[in-house]
Ligand code: HEM
């Protein structure tokens with residue numbers, strides 16, 4: 001325990017927003033803009049950051065991360081661009097089919113897992129399809145600080161080239177577009193070869209493209225630290241599960257979008273905590289019995305403890321039954 | 327509440343003192359009767375009204391005098407404030423974080439007016455009213471980090487985050503407990519923590535770093551650290567050890583209650599938006615032994631903690647030689663009664679000293 005632990009929600013704080021614009025850009029991609037419901041400014045974000053959009057789809061809550069693609073200097077409006085994914089889990093379909101101007105939604109504070117290395121002498125961006133979004137913000141940020149950058153952007157067809165016109169007309173000398181249907185492709189070996197010392201490369205696109213960039217750069221002798229890719233960690237929540245609290249003599253259900261710790265608190269069980277982030281060890285709880293699989297997300301337990309302990313602030317369980325000593 | 331700012335010094339005649347209000351809200355760091363290093367981190371999202379945990383950047387009666395002391399330290403030694411070239415944007419982030427937080431949390435003391443990039447900052451206690459262009463360094467008298475930390479209590483380390491580590495690439499450090507920014511600049515989390523005993527073996531730094539790398543905007547965290555200082559000195563730097571180290575030998579059974587201070591750091595961690603850097607404010611609070619023991623619970627507990635503290639920690643914290651004298655003093659305030667859990671003094675409910 002430390003000083004005055006606060007029972008605040010884990011992870012990023014939420015912001016209530018109103019949808020201020022819905023702009024279809026082409027057959028697949030639509031841009032959504034948000035204003036704050038309370039009329040205040042948004043927190044500033046750094047280029048590369050994403051926000052997690054909370055969607056209320058009937059009695060389900062969907063949480064999808066999207067890169068913030070507006071100018072980081074603009075704290076009046078946040079913008080995201082959403083590609084309709086007809087096969088995905090449904091978040092993007094919900095955005096396309098259900099979200100209208102004036103709707104109230106919740107988004108999280110920005111989180112950046114794809115930040116610019118500000119020591120770089122030059123930034124080279126490699127985008128594939130909807131992977132263009134974080135670069136829109138990065139370009140705005142670097143233009144402001146007059147830093148050096150170039151963009152190589154690969155799209156399927158002219159009709160599906162999201163933001164192509166805008167980019168090409170504003171930065172004709174820094175942007176190059178490659179059309180799949182015209183058999184154009186980025187010549188990565190050449191491109192990497194000509195770069196000045198201290199250049200950093202950033203890739204955002206399909207997984208195959210990301211792997212290809214890492215492999216090609218490594219083969220060309222680039223240090224790993226100079227090659228960045230966007231990796232969305234899966235949103236923290238997971239599947240609903242049940243747990244028996246043997247000391248409190250209660251069986252509770254942990255919902256999709258809450259932690260085991262939060263579920264215990266909701267049920268009035270006094271469970272210890274401090275960091276709510278898997279690091280401090282305070283919430284460590286003994287497992288009495290289990291039939292299933294743990295999803296350990298903490299930084300605390302040693303691997304040999306994974307069968308008989310759980311950190312309820314971040315970790316979860318999938319399976320038949322779980323009983324813990326709380 | 328309006329704050330009465332003290333006129334006081336942290337050097338020469340040491341006129342620093344805490345009012346009853348400051349004593350009552352002192353961040354006593356021990357929640358139980360013993361102490362060991364741990365990953366003692368919690369969210370920094372408010373706390374009990376009036377406590378030092380309530381606001382993002384606590385302002386108290388020592389504000390003006392602490393800022394005067396900082397200006398004197400900087401005049402003697404400009405290297406206490408350093409920022410590597412790639413950290414300027416983080417400096418602007420920090421300036422924004424502090425100006426926005428203070429103007430929201432203390433509207434009677436600080437005002438921020440923003441028209442696009444033209445910002446007007448009013449700091450009433452310090453008599454400052456400046457208009458400048460955000461992100462344009464030429465419009466401020468100092469770099470952005472130096473400008474705002476000359477107006478904010480506590481030291482500041484600004485850490486660049488890259489390669490899954492944190493790097494001490496900028497800072498304003500004038501009130502430190504015997505470490506040096508000039509020595510640590512450019513080091514990473516494990517390098518600057520190298521001198522700390524026992525904590526590496528316990529896996530504390532490994533876990534703490536993972537937590538810090540994950541700290542997100544809008545979700546700051548905090549922890550407490552503590553040490554001991556003879557005389558209410560803010561600047562206990564290695565650079566000036568020749569001046570303050572010797573003062574540790576001036577302690578006597580007669581003056582220890584007034585001279586010996588518990589030094590507590592309220593450390594917090596904020597993600598910065600544009601730069602994605604992490605800022606680590608280290609706010610130092612000092613309290614004389616004679617003021618701590620005014621709370622029976624704190625007197626009892628401090629005696630037990632200091633008595634049982636592992637030798638490695640007492641040595642690292644620099645009071646191993648004075649520990650026997652401290653214990654002579656503190657034992658007078660320990661009657662062996664149990665203490666209530668938690669850090670707060672609980673003066674209404676804890677029994678008075680029984681001896
Ligand atoms: C990124 C933010 C941090 C910075 C910049 C920082 C910096 C420092 C420095 C400069 C020292 C003095 C080392 C010396 O003797 O030269 C120190 C000591 C220490 N740090 Fe940190 N630290 C940070 C975060 C943490 C965290 C998160 C923890 C633990 C949870 C921690 C635990 C400690 C401990 C236990 C000591 C020894 C203090 C004592 O006994 O007085 N630090 N830190």
Ligand code: FES
Nearest residue numbers: 274276281283313
């Ligand atoms: S509350 Fe810190 S590890 Fe769970």
